[in-house]
Amino acid sequence: MKIFVCVKQVPDTETKIQLNSDGSSIETTNVKWVVNPYDEFAIEEALNLKTKNAGSTVTIVSMGPKSRVTDAVRTALAMGADDGIIINCEEEQDLFTTAKALADTIKAEGEASIIFAGKLAIDGNGAGLPQVMAEYLGLPHATVISTFEDQGGKYVVQRETESGSTKTYELTGPCVLSANKGLNTPRYASLPGIMKAKKKPIKDVEFSSLNIPSTFKKLTYSNLTLPPQKPSVKMIDGEAGAQANQLVDLLKNEAKVL
Amino acid sequence: MSNVLVFIEGANSELKNSTKELLSVAKSSGATVSAIALGPEAKAYADKAAHYGVSKTFICSDQQFENYNPDLFVPAVTDLIKQSGANIVLASSSSLGKDLFPRVAAKLDSGFVSDCTDVQINGDDVTVKKPLYAGKCSADVKFDNSAIKIVLMRANQLKISEADSSLSSEVVESNPQAPDLKTLIKDIVKSTSEKVDLTEANIIVAGGRGMKEAGHFKLLEELADVLGATVGASRAVCDAGWVPHSMQVGQTGKTVAPNLYIACGISGAIQHLAGMSSSKVIVAINNDPEAPIFQKSTYGIVGDLFDIVPKLTEEFKKVL
Numbered sequence: 001m002k003i004f005v006c007v008k009q010v011p012d013t014e015t016k017i018q019l020n021s022d023g024s025s026i027e028t029t030n031v032k033w034v035v036n037p038y039d040e041f042a043i044e045e046a047l048n049l050k051t052k053n054a055g056s057t058v059t060i061v062s063m064g065p066k067s068r069v070t071d072a073v074r075t076a077l078a079m080g081a082d083d084g085i086i087i088n089c090e091e092e093q094d095l096f097t098t099a100k101a102l103a104d105t106i107k108a109e110g111e112a113s114i115i116f117a118g119k120l121a122i123d124g125n126g127a128g129l130p131q132v133m134a135e136y137l138g139l140p141h142a143t144v145i146s147t148f149e150d151q152g153g154k155y156v157v158q159r160e161t162e163s164g165s166t167k168t169y170e171l172t173g174p175c176v177l178s179a180n181k182g183l184n185t186p187r188y189a190s191l192p193g194i195m196k197a198k199k200k201p202i203k204d205v206e207f208s209s210l211n212i213p214s215t216f217k218k219l220t221y222s223n224l225t226l227p228p229q230k231p232s233v234k235m236i237d238g239e240a241g242a243q244a245n246q247l248v249d250l251l252k253n254e255a256k257v258l
Numbered sequence: 259m260s261n262v263l264v265f266i267e268g269a270n271s272e273l274k275n276s277t278k279e280l281l282s283v284a285k286s287s288g289a290t291v292s293a294i295a296l297g298p299e300a301k302a303y304a305d306k307a308a309h310y311g312v313s314k315t316f317i318c319s320d321q322q323f324e325n326y327n328p329d330l331f332v333p334a335v336t337d338l339i340k341q342s343g344a345n346i347v348l349a350s351s352s353s354l355g356k357d358l359f360p361r362v363a364a365k366l367d368s369g370f371v372s373d374c375t376d377v378q379i380n381g382d383d384v385t386v387k388k389p390l391y392a393g394k395c396s397a398d399v400k401f402d403n404s405a406i407k408i409v410l411m412r413a414n415q416l417k418i419s420e421a422d423s424s425l426s427s428e429v430v431e432s433n434p435q436a437p438d439l440k441t442l443i444k445d446i447v448k449s450t451s452e453k454v455d456l457t458e459a460n461i462i463v464a465g466g467r468g469m470k471e472a473g474h475f476k477l478l479e480e481l482a483d484v485l486g487a488t489v490g491a492s493r494a495v496c497d498a499g500w501v502p503h504s505m506q507v508g509q510t511g512k513t514v515a516p517n518l519y520i521a522c523g524i525s526g527a528i529q530h531l532a533g534m535s536s537s538k539v540i541v542a543i544n545n546d547p548e549a550p551i552f553q554k555s556t557y558g559i560v561g562d563l564f565d566i567v568p569k570l571t572e573e574f575k576k577v578l
Contacts, residue, residue: 219371
């Protein structure tokens with residue numbers, strides 16, 4: 001099987017976000033970059049599938065400045081993926097352009113058996129790239145999957161919907177799947193894995209060489225702002241009973257949220 | 259004049275509140291408002307949507323639309339949007355909306371923005387506000403190269419207008435041919451819980467490591483029952499397996515913005531705060547006066563949650 005995993009490098013969840021002077025993007029100087037947490041579930045599931053299908057390969061595909069995203073790709077290779085492709089692009093592209101670049105790059109590698117991605121990137125919070133990429137590739141998709149089973153060309157997945165209900169879908173491959181937390185427990189890269197990853201091949205693709213028409217760009221972000229400062233907290237003192245009583249009174253009569 | 263199309267979601271013959279929000283903002287923009295409803299209850303939803311000023315609703319009431327299948331819904335919704343002539347589409351940023359509309363947008367060669375917290379419609383021009391980094395900052399987003407602009411709104415962000423039950427609207431039924439399906443629904447397990455999803459909840463009671471063990475979440479459920487609230491949790495307790503991941507609030511869980519968020523035994527890690535700090539009123543109950551959660555809270559109680567939460571449940575019972 002030819003298995004692909006789309007990986008995005010994002011600021012770590014503990015990052016305190018600061019904005020650049022004109023509010024056009026975030027200040028990245030002190031940002032610690034990591035593999036998007038949801039993509040780790042995608043990588044793990046791809047590696048499990050590879051283990052069960054001898055002769056399979058797992059290819060990591062990532063887009064961004066090569067000097068930066070190489071780290072994320074090496075991390076995935078250290079977990080056990082076979083090779084990587086980096087679409088080198090200094091400027092941030094919108095979701096549609098990125099999806100098109102990933103789709104074209106994967107297509108150029110020959111027919112994919114299955115493509116995994118995370119359900120959302122925790123920076124842009126778009127939650128749509130896998131579906132858009134699936135459309136560009138003409139493949140079926142399932143998002144936010146919490147279980148995955150390979151039934152020989154057919155894939156059975158469970159998807160959590162609102163209020164904890166689940167739906168089970170059967171997809172005829174090839175297909176695009178986006179991973180939810182809980183799909184598996186991603187492995188840590190072992191030391192031998194990290195050593196091996198240094199020698200694994202990473203192919204470079206220049207974003208400009210893909211010649212993606214500028215009409216694929218659908219969105220422009222501007223005027224980034226930090227959340228408004230909250231007024232300082234009102235502390236409620238006293239013993240438990242009095243505190244509870246006063247809080248309910250404040251919620252009812254001051255905040256008026258009941 | 260612009261033509262705004264609202265994608266209707268409902269349950270048990272009632273429109274979801276999030277749908278009512280969309281209908282209200284569409285109407286108040288002065289645009290012509292049409293709607294789409296799918297599934298066996300589509301006609302009932304169309305009649306309800308009319309009360310908010312919808313002039314025409316496109317429905318597919320065929321049984322096959324009862325449950326969401328992207329293979330079926332994507333072409334049907336794409337065709338209905340084209341048929342409607344709409345240039346702006348509003349839908350909820352629900353699990354269905356977020357799965358469906360990115361692909362519909364790609365088919366229509368148009369843009370979508372998910373999880374928006376505000377939408378400004380001025381004629382054909384649309385600007386939305388979208389939180390990034392789970393709410394650590396937000397941006398204004400504008401559409402380029404998009405004949406149709408698709409906006410997925412987060413729930414609880416917009417005012418619901420008064421419904422006028424004397425209004426009715428035109429209903430257009432279509433029965434699209436079933437495409438060759440590559441995705442089949444094998445099974446559906448409906449949750450036994452009557453609770454609304456965290457992302458749509460008006461009130462959330464959430465627990466963290468301070469709950470000490472899984473069994474103690476019962477205290478929060480009792481409080482939530484009195485308030486009609488949904489129970490959430492921090493990453494630590496989800497990772498510990500005390501509660502399912504579907505209950506996690508934060509940057510790697512759900513981003514929520516209820517009217518009232520009661521955090522019990524949650525210290526307030528930056529990734530948790532990102533997911534809930536846009537809640538209207540935040541109450542923190544924690545035994546550590548230095549806990550970062552207090553900096554984001556409206557009201558704070560330093561104390562033992564095992565004393566305070568049951569007393570709070572009793573006090574709420576008295577007034578609700």
